[in-house]
Amino acid sequence: MRLPFFYGWVVVAVTFVTMAIGVNARTAFSLFFPPIISEFGWERGVTAGAFSFGFVVSGIVSPLIGRLMDRAGPRAVMELGVVLMGGGLLLAPLTSTPWHLYVTIGVMVGAGSVCLGYSGQSLFLPNWFIRKRGFAIGIAFAGVGIGSVTLLPWVQHMIEQTGWRTACTAMGLLILVVLAPINLFLHKRPEDIGLQPDGDATPAAGAATPVSNIVDPVWVGTDWTLKRAVATARFWWIALGYFSGLYIWYAVQVHQTKFLLDIGFSPGVAVWALGIVSLLGIPGQILLGHVSDRIGREWVWAISCAGFAICFAALMALKFQPSLWLVYVMVFAQGALGYGLTSIMGAVVFEIFQGRHQGSIFGTIMLAALAGGAAGPWLTGFLYDRTGDYTLAFAIAMVVSGLSALSVWQAAPRKVRAVAGRLHKLKPGTSS
Secondary structure (H helix, E strand, C coil), X not given: CCCCCCCHHHHHHHHHHHHHHHXXXXXXXXHHXXXXXXXXXXXXXXXHHHXXXXXXXXXXXXXXXXXXXXXXXXXXXXHHHHHHHHHHHHHHXXXXXXXXXXXXXHHHHHHHHHHHCHHHHCCXXXXXXXXXXXXXXXXXXXXXXXXXXXXXXXXXXXXXXXXXXXXXXXXXXXXXXXXXXXXXXXXXXXXXXXXXXXXXXXXXXXXXXXXXXXXXXXXXXXXXXXXXXXXXHHHHHHHHHHHHHHHHHHHHHHHHHHHHHHCCCCHHHXXXXXXXXXXXXXXXXXXXXXXXXXXXXXXXHHHHHHHHHHHXXXXXHXXXXXXXXXXXXXXXXXXXXXXXXXXXXHHHHHHHHCCCCHHHHHHHHHHXXXXXXXXXXXXXXXXXHHHCCCHHHHHHHHHHHHHHHHHHHHHCHHXXXXXXXXXXXXXXXXXX
16 A cells, blocks of 8 residues: 555654653653662662663663564564563562562663664664755654653652552553554665655666665675674774763763752752753754765764763852853753754664674674763762862763764764765765
8 A cells, every 4th residue: 555655754653652752661661760779678779770681681681672573573572672661661660579579670671772762773764864864863863852752751750649660560561552553563774665765756778877875895895794884993882982972961861960969959850851862862963864865974963962962061160150051051051052962873884784694783882882881970979089189080071972972973974875965975876
């Protein structure tokens, strides 16, 4: 059956809803955290350790999920994620000892979140678009922001009215009832259902050869296995760029609320700042994704890293001048600029290592990224404990922001495949 629009937008819509529910179902742990501690009286470190353990599990399974995507496609990966995350949330209310929480929230929800979150979606979504790749991914990933401002208040209201167990069960049912059926609409690539990326018509015999986006034919002609990719400098530049990118992302996300409270802002302002960052991330991801299709992935990655650097500079300045306008600067730079990283994470890897094994390669690179996500909050907290304030930690994060931008620039996806806005600079060649 022919649709009046490109099927790739159905894939984007399914991803949008999956991200809105799947990513925020894991984030909701921060809402379950206080009532669980209140009920059981466990130490905070032991209880929070379930979430941290989930991060470790995410890192371990990420390469395995990439391999599963290469072999079985997105339906298998997404439905596995639905079963793991939905099952984990439905079993969590049976918790009576800490290890129960580690198995359900840690292992099951942690592993499921890799499938349903940024990592899993980035394994196939870039296949559907070439000219509008950044724009489409930006729209799909904006679902996380929409989910955070709709789903999380609902979960909090339910916790207050009926308790954390009921809220947890409701989240599990929502994942199974909504995400299990809609992810059956997914396909790995447009060619699997007789379409072309971006909805282009299949070139007719004898028609003029369209302009290719291939800049380096030798590189593109290589069958990139994980083993071959790991032997290149580009692989390690991307890994370093992504490690640094998630380092700065989570360093500020975990510590900014406590920092604002420490320097005298009210809890209302601190919570508002965190919420507005997510809200600004919605248009930020879409706009910067679109811009990356015009000027290149490296430029937008650098713009996003600059956003985080400005954010950390504003935080450092706030210690000496705790004014509301500096909070506005910090929030805008972090949300509208910094969150643009996610819209091009998949695109950078695909444009360099596109092929039969791209899932395994991306999954392995995400292992480095997740390590950065774990290192950022830990080292920032460690430096605070040693020095008594956040100044050194935030200064280091600014340096890491620059390192991330430099690394992706060195990986140079522009030297492998050109984005749509740069095609006019290339000579006509074979279509990619």
